[in-house]
Amino acid sequence: MLAYALRRAVAAVAALFGTTVVVFLLLRVIPGDPATAVLLTMLDPGAGSAELSRADIEALRAELGLSGPLPVQYLEWLGEILRGNLGTSLRSRQPILGELAARIPGTLTLAAASLGVMLAIALPCGVLGALHAGRSADHLSRALSLLGESLPNFFLGVLLVYLFALWLRWLPSMGWQGPESVVLPALTLGTGIAATTTRLLRASLLDTLSQPFMLMAEAKGLSRRRLLFRHALRPALIPVLTASSLVLGGLLGGAVVVETVFAWPGVGRYMIEAIAGRDYPVIQGFSLFMATLFIALNFVVDILYRLLDPRIRVEVRRHG
Amino acid sequence: MADRFSRNLGAALRRDPLGAVLLALVGALVLLCLLAPVVTRTDPTATDFARMLMPPSTGNWLGTDDFGRDVFARLLFGGRTSLAVAAVAVVIVMGIGVVVGIAAGYFGGVVDLVLGKLIDVLLAFPRLVLAIAVAALMGGGITSLIVAISAVAWPAYARILRAFTLQVANEGYVQAARTLGTPVWRILGGHVALNLIGPILVLAMLDLGNLILAISALSFLGLGVAPPAPEWGAMLNEGRALMEIAPWMVVAPGMAIFLVVLSANYFADIARDSTEGRAVHGPRDWIAWRRPRAAPAPPLPAAATAPLLAFEGVTVDVVDPRSPYCGRRILHGVGLSVGPRECVGLIGESGSGKSTLAMLAMGLTRPPLALTGGTVRLSGRDTAAWRWDDWRRVRGCHVGLVNQDPLSALNPVLTIGEQIGEAMAAHDAVPPDARPARLREVVDEVGLPASVVGRYPHELSGGMRQRVVIAMAIVNRPALLIADEPTTALDVSTQRRILDLIRDLGQHYGLGVLFVSHDLRVIARVADRVVILREGRVVETGATAAVFAVPREAYTRALMAAIPGQHRQPQVAEV
Numbered sequence: 001m002l003a004y005a006l007r008r009a010v011a012a013v014a015a016l017f018g019t020t021v022v023v024f025l026l027l028r029v030i031p032g033d034p035a036t037a038v039l040l041t042m043l044d045p046g047a048g049s050a051e052l053s054r055a056d057i058e059a060l061r062a063e064l065g066l067s068g069p070l071p072v073q074y075l076e077w078l079g080e081i082l083r084g085n086l087g088t089s090l091r092s093r094q095p096i097l098g099e100l101a102a103r104i105p106g107t108l109t110l111a112a113a114s115l116g117v118m119l120a121i122a123l124p125c126g127v128l129g130a131l132h133a134g135r136s137a138d139h140l141s142r143a144l145s146l147l148g149e150s151l152p153n154f155f156l157g158v159l160l161v162y163l164f165a166l167w168l169r170w171l172p173s174m175g176w177q178g179p180e181s182v183v184l185p186a187l188t189l190g191t192g193i194a195a196t197t198t199r200l201l202r203a204s205l206l207d208t209l210s211q212p213f214m215l216m217a218e219a220k221g222l223s224r225r226r227l228l229f230r231h232a233l234r235p236a237l238i239p240v241l242t243a244s245s246l247v248l249g250g251l252l253g254g255a256v257v258v259e260t261v262f263a264w265p266g267v268g269r270y271m272i273e274a275i276a277g278r279d280y281p282v283i284q285g286f287s288l289f290m291a292t293l294f295i296a297l298n299f300v301v302d303i304l305y306r307l308l309d310p311r312i313r314v315e316v317r318r319h320g
Numbered sequence: 321m322a323d324r325f326s327r328n329l330g331a332a333l334r335r336d337p338l339g340a341v342l343l344a345l346v347g348a349l350v351l352l353c354l355l356a357p358v359v360t361r362t363d364p365t366a367t368d369f370a371r372m373l374m375p376p377s378t379g380n381w382l383g384t385d386d387f388g389r390d391v392f393a394r395l396l397f398g399g400r401t402s403l404a405v406a407a408v409a410v411v412i413v414m415g416i417g418v419v420v421g422i423a424a425g426y427f428g429g430v431v432d433l434v435l436g437k438l439i440d441v442l443l444a445f446p447r448l449v450l451a452i453a454v455a456a457l458m459g460g461g462i463t464s465l466i467v468a469i470s471a472v473a474w475p476a477y478a479r480i481l482r483a484f485t486l487q488v489a490n491e492g493y494v495q496a497a498r499t500l501g502t503p504v505w506r507i508l509g510g511h512v513a514l515n516l517i518g519p520i521l522v523l524a525m526l527d528l529g530n531l532i533l534a535i536s537a538l539s540f541l542g543l544g545v546a547p548p549a550p551e552w553g554a555m556l557n558e559g560r561a562l563m564e565i566a567p568w569m570v571v572a573p574g575m576a577i578f579l580v581v582l583s584a585n586y587f588a589d590i591a592r593d594s595t596e597g598r599a600v601h602g603p604r605d606w607i608a609w610r611r612p613r614a615a616p617a618p619p620l621p622a623a624a625t626a627p628l629l630a631f632e633g634v635t636v637d638v639v640d641p642r643s644p645y646c647g648r649r650i651l652h653g654v655g656l657s658v659g660p661r662e663c664v665g666l667i668g669e670s671g672s673g674k675s676t677l678a679m680l681a682m683g684l685t686r687p688p689l690a691l692t693g694g695t696v697r698l699s700g701r702d703t704a705a706w707r708w709d710d711w712r713r714v715r716g717c718h719v720g721l722v723n724q725d726p727l728s729a730l731n732p733v734l735t736i737g738e739q740i741g742e743a744m745a746a747h748d749a750v751p752p753d754a755r756p757a758r759l760r761e762v763v764d765e766v767g768l769p770a771s772v773v774g775r776y777p778h779e780l781s782g783g784m785r786q787r788v789v790i791a792m793a794i795v796n797r798p799a800l801l802i803a804d805e806p807t808t809a810l811d812v813s814t815q816r817r818i819l820d821l822i823r824d825l826g827q828h829y830g831l832g833v834l835f836v837s838h839d840l841r842v843i844a845r846v847a848d849r850v851v852i853l854r855e856g857r858v859v860e861t862g863a864t865a866a867v868f869a870v871p872r873e874a875y876t877r878a879l880m881a882a883i884p885g886q887h888r889q890p891q892v893a894e895v
Contacts, residue, residue, distance in 0.1 A: 018441030023453075030458050037459060131606040146589060150582035152533055154540045154553070155574035158560045166564050199589075206600065212728040214601035219682055219723075220743040220792060221716035227602055230742070234733045245443075253448025257537050261560070272541055275456040287445070287453040294446045310733055310776040 001306070008302045012295050019291040020081065023284050024074050028066070035060040038090060038278045063088075064280060086288070087281035091274070096285040100267055104289075106176070107266035110189065110255055113182045117190025118197055118247075125194070126201025127233070133206055141198060148195025153254050157188040157261035174263040185262045193250045200243050205236040234308060241305045248297045252290055339586060346583040349576065353399030362393040365548045373566045383568040385558065387548070395572050398550035402539075402577075405462065406532050409469045410524055413531075416474040418520060421481025422508055426489050432482075439475040447472045448534055455543040465544045469534055477523060481516060488515045522591060529584035536577050552577050599686045603708040626700030627657040628800040628832040629681050629719075633694035636676055636856075640688030650676050650689060651856045658800065663826055663833040665847025665864065667840060667879070673856040674836045678804040681834060682721055683711035699799070717747040720793030722822070724805040726786035730777035737773035740792050749796035758795065765828075766791045766821060783814035790821065797829060804836045819845055840883050844868060852876055 027034055035057050043051060061067050065077050080087070086096040129141035164184060165173030172181050208214065209232055217231045256268030263269065267286055274282035352359055368388035376383045382391035424435040442450070451468040458464030488494060494511050538544055539553030547554065552573040559569025636651040651673045658664045668674040679685050680696055683706060696703045698714065706714075715721075723729050730739060741759055744750045750758045760770060766787040777785055786806065793801060803822060807815040823846050826833050837843050843850055843864070850867050852859045852875070860873045871877045 015441065015444040018437070019444050022441055022445070022450075026454060026457055034457075128607075131602075133600060142589075146582065146585055150529060150578055150585045152536055152540075152553075152556075152574065152577050152581070154537060154560075155556060155570070155578065158556070158563055158570050158574070162563045162567070162570075209600045209602055211601075212723060212725060213731045215684065216721065216723055216729045216789065216792070217731065218601050219684065219715050219721035221712045221714070221746045222742060223712070223746065224603060224606060226742065226746070228606065230734070231731050232602070235731065238733075249446035249448070252446040253452075253537075256449065256452055257541065260541060271452070271456070275460070275542070278459065280457065283453055283456050287449065290449040291445050294449075295444055308733065311778050 004306055005303060008299055012299045015295050016292060019288065019295070020078055021074070023287050023291075024077060026287075027064070027280055027284065028070070033057070033061075034278075034280055035064060035066065038064075038280065041276070041278045081288070086285040089274070089282050090279045091277045091282075096282055099270065099282075100285055100289055103265055103267045103270050106264060107255055107259070107268060109182060110185055110259065110264060110266055111251055113186035114189035114193065114251060114255075117186050118194040118251075121191065121194035122197035122201060126198040127205060127228075129198065129202040130205035130209060130236075131228075133202075138202075141202065145195040145198040145202075148191050149199070151192070153188050153192045154257050154261050156191065157185070157258055160184050160188055161262070176265050181262075185258050185264055188261070189251065189254045189258045192254055193247050196247055196250065197240065200240045200247075201236065204239045205232060207239075208232050208236040211235075238305065238309050241301055241308065244301045245294075245298050248294060248301070252294055336590075339590070342579075342583045342586055346579055349399065349579060350403060353396050353403055356393075356396035356400055360390070360393045360396060362390045364389060364393040364397040364550045366390075367548075373562065375566075376568055382572045383566065385555075385566070385569050386562060389548075391555075391568060391572050394550035394555060395552070395576060398552050398555055398573065399576060401462070401545055401549065401551045402532065402535060402553070403580075405466055405469070405535050405544075406528070408466055409473065409531055409535065410528065412466065412470040413473045413477060414520060414524060416470065417477030417481055418513070418516065420474070420478040422485045422512060422516070424478065425482040425485025426504075426508060426512065435478070436482075439479055442472065442475040443479075445472070448537060451534060451538060452541065452543065455538055460543045460546065462545050465535065465538055468538065468543070469531065473527070473531060473534075477527075480523060481520070484516055484519050485512060488512050525584070525591060526588040529581040529588065532577065532581050532584065601686070605708070626697070627659045628699055629834060630657040630697040630700075631655055631677065631680070631694065632697070634677070634680065634691065634696060635693035636673070636680070636685065636689055637692045638688045639690040639692070643688040646688070649856060653694060654853070654856070654858055656851050656858065656861075658832045658834050660799065660832050661826075661830045662849065663823070663835055663847050665843035665850040666834060666836045666853060667838065667843055667850055668836075668853035669838060671855075672853045674838075674853050675804055677853070678721075678802050678834065678836050681800075681802050682715055682719055683708075684715075684721075713747070716743050716793075716798075717749050717796045718798050719800045719802060720796075720798040722786070722789050722793050722801065722803045722806040725809045726782050726789055727809065729789050730785055732777055734776075735773070736775050736777065736780070736788050740773075740788065740795055743792050743795050747796050762791045762795045765794075765825065767817075782810055783818065786810060786814075786818050787821065790818075790825070794825060794829060794831075798831070800832045800834070801826065802834050802836075805838070806835075807842060808837070808839070815842070816845075822846065840868075840879060852879070 036052060038060060039052050039056055058067075065073050067073075068076075084097060086100070088094065089096055089099060092099065125141040125144065129138045132138045161173045161184060164171045171183050172178070173184070175181065214227070214231060217227055222231070255266065256271065258264065259266045259268035260272050267289060271283060271286035274286070366389060368384070371380075371384050371388040372386055374380055374384040374388075380390050380392060382395060385391055385394070420435050420439075424432040424439075445453075451472045454471050455464045455468035458467060489512065494507060497507050497511055535544070536551075536553030536556075539551045540557045542554070542557065544554050545551045547558075555573040556570055556577075559566065559573070563570050631654055633653040633655060634651055635649065635653055638645045638648045638650065640646060654673075654677060656664070656666070656677070666674050666677065676685070676689060680691065681698075683703065685691060698718065703711075730736075737759060740762065741755065744755045744758065759773065763770060763772060768784060768787050768791070772780065772784070772788070777788070780788065790806075801822075806822065807818050810818060819842060822833070822835075825831065826846075833846070835843065835846055847864045849862065850864050851861045852867070852873075854875055860867060860871065860876045867876065868880065871880055
């Protein structure tokens, strides 16, 4: 177990370094000079780059870490990040790490609540769909997951706000006004990823139920409960976990959209606000944070996966 | 895959009015968008402050927005943008994905390593997050939208196409072309690419919905086309603050996106669905809402004069109307019985219905098959009225099953000890305090080391796994054992040992055995009596020695003649 976890951890750290390279290069491969673009947003609309002073541009290039040879730029930038310095926001002039940290609980709350909504929907719907394959419960569960996957979450969010906040006045529509505020954003984000998970779980459980070992288990005279929970569900969850990075990616990407719809105090909205001002350091810091969170979540899934599937356990024993 | 896809799609549309309606709706919408300048003469960006926020009317079919612009015109022109971006993005994504995937898969080595690492790193970001970051860094606009979407979508395709390429590159004809010295570009362009067209099209179809969702999400966040030009995601964003006064501003673009994505996903779902049509195990009523009523028949009496298993005029048909074989008769009035301490060999070629008969003895007949005539008796009891819960108390306790393929007969995530132990726990045949001892005993009886109890199935060989299956079948000391081709999947030397084990255990426990096989030599080794089945009918039956020595029917004689090494004919029983 420890050897496996260690190997996954090394892979995760390697992936993290890869993401820093991508985030670093992104700012440098986009067409045009970033510093000029930033300074232009501070002028009146319609002003040309001729009105900018060379000194201002050079000063900002230095601040953005854009001067000097590329490898040196990268190492200096990476050194700062490893020391916990993500740079300074161009608009607020505050350290980005602090500004992000203040908003991380918001995003994590939303993500956790959405995962809860997802599990509450996807587990029963996926299982029921597979057990009643081809019957009405299955048709209903498939129709719902098709709707859930196809309804854009920004559209669903706006509809939910209209229905529950503006019309029925049951729940607050915007921002954080107490714990009940999380209900609508979590429903919006959770139902979308629940649809994907339901489909995956249904297909996987159906596949497991048609395996010969299920016939043998039934031939032993096991009870319904034992057949389902002990024999069918555990092997069926393994492929679902394999595909979970799809779901987790949808969760984190969707969080940015949903935070915008609900004016939710999280990192996604912070980032969207930074776009208009071309606050490049904030965009970079946000990308790094989301990649880190994504890699960390996938790491947790890898560990869970191993606990579920004994076949991996042996492979590890042999190789390490 | 492409063939299956088009076949599935064609059949689905005929069977599926909903799909046809959806296709017609989305086709009409796309056509209206493409022909927008012809359909409406209204300029989608012309403001008219005298006509702000007008509800839908004959003049403005979908009302007007807060600048007095016609929402219907904006919807059509906005759709052109959304769909054009999606189309361009699909082409770019596929282009990069195909080139990178084929290069990595075909050349391997350093090329594969470098491209593989690039793909890995890009996939380490949540897709939409990276797209937002790229679009944000580029400053928005239609070009940055296309670049952002393409940049994040290609790695997943490249990875799948790499796997396809690896597969195709190892096909015989590609290897042959390589050996003949065909230039690489011709191999890649001709042989490899042509084979990948099908998978590529299916992939594009499967992901089109997600692509359109991502495009409209970026536009919604203000990273798409610059206002005042219309785009569906952007229109929704403009309208959401006015949801209460002008819901049409949100509902029109929202429904448009929904409709397009829904139909893409709907057809992707049909194309993807290959799990249908396979037999699913377990009770049909998985969720027993009411407690099952008290089972009338089992447990069976231990000592009865009646045969353990008796089929009388048993008829089985394909009854599921969805099956292409609906109405076909699998068993025609078959009669057969197995007495205590007797081993009956059931012989038949594949398709003769012998496995169907074996499953009938366990109450495991599954749709599309059903018992349509005759009776199945266990220890003299008619099983016709038995429900799943009645059968459950008999299976594994009075009747044990050993199946054909030991590699797939055991649950991969449970230990051997757990899988044998639960057979005892499900019944009362072995008292709880005697179960650990019985587990050790039965493992020893089937010739396995005691350490096997804590192991998982994948750690065992095929022969060992079949011994585990036998242990599961006999642990509750049943009266009857159904052995359905128990040695077919094993190699020859293992076959013989498993065969001897079943025969010895049969004698030790006084089991009645129904032994199903297509292999006459196997049957000759174990059976007291044989029943020969052909196309669902009993052809001949009698004591093993008699049938093998003097076959009465022509079919039996043909079978005997087909045994390899036939010139030493009388020694059959010695094989």
